[in-house]
Amino acid sequence: MNPQLKGMEEIEGTYAFDIRTSNKALKLNRFFWNMIRAEWRDRYKADPEAVMQEAGLNDTEKNLVRTEDWLGLVQYGACFFVIEKFARVVRKTNLEVYAMMRGETFEQFMATRRVPESR
């Protein structure tokens, strides 16, 4: 146990991305990371199943990607900072992803914000 993370498990709705998680979800995170390359993005858009296969994703991972299950991805072990690269490819803004992780519609989420017109 990393002493710097003592008490983290008591913080609800929070998933510490550590090297154990990273090791388990490395292929999934690499698949998302590759979205910074235009060539990978284009190939994914043309044939998502083939690119997921090439990336070595298992069935659980493929399904999380297919359904764009943002909260499920985080709970599985995806790092938000590579997820957001994938969000750009499937034309979702970060604010839209935040709303879905909270289980809210976009408008519901924005209504909780200080400056809802900031989007």
Add this chain to the structure above:
Amino acid sequence: MAKIIGSIGTSHVPTIGVAYDKGRQADPAWAPLFDGYKPVAQWLAEKKPDALVFFYNDHATTFFFDMYPTFALGVGERFPVADEGAGLRPLPHIKGNVDLQCHIAESLVNDEFDLTIFQEKPIDHGCASPLPLLWPHDPDWPGALVPIAINVLQYPLPTAKRCYKLGQAVRRAVESYPEDLKVVIVGTGGLSHQIHGERTGFNNEEWDHEFLRLLQFEPEKLTELTHADFVRRGGAESVEQIMWLAMRGAMPEKIRRLHLNYYLATTTAMTLALYEEGEEPAQAAAATASRVPDNATA
């Protein structure tokens, strides 16, 4: 000899870059953010630093988790601004100063900070989000960057204390550089925010202002906090505020704040602070804890 003339703390929210590129500087939702940068841009224009040492984090762009450095320093005359999934931004490549970067790297390693060195790599919004708000870039940047990336993504992260000590070592490195350069230290990230899990959208304005007070007057207290403490108080991703501690470590004991802009619009308390060496008037210091933040939206 080179000299540190001041320091800046700034958020590095990626949407700042998006709003900047879309020309939303005068948009009522964004003006409180962009206007807040003008006094700091003005200060930089007047002081004309030769280099900015940027404590920032890579967002799994330049580096991937198959080899993720704890501390990494960039060496090169140029660094492209990274494509992070949405294409390239209309910004000139970030400028470097190889001699200064190499000196700082040598000094840090000899001071027991065993850094990774990266070269010819693109740099993401960790630097590129705030940089154009601080420095003009048409046709080119007025000075060089010394990018120092800190792992705040994949635990174990360096401790708050380690980051503070890194800042102290950077001060020794800058002050031992033989050329008479003017250097500004920039710490990026924060303040309170959480952008993953059901707790997404968490903020804590009271803690944000307490953090700013401690950073200025009692930074050692912040070095005693664990990562879990930062996560609990400011949200999961606010742990990146350990990079402000690196900036603070590079500054002398007494600093005064010349400017503060605090704007919490959606999910991140976007904050900008400018510091110089010197004594804060006692009254101002006492008032800091309870002051109403500049540009805060109630």
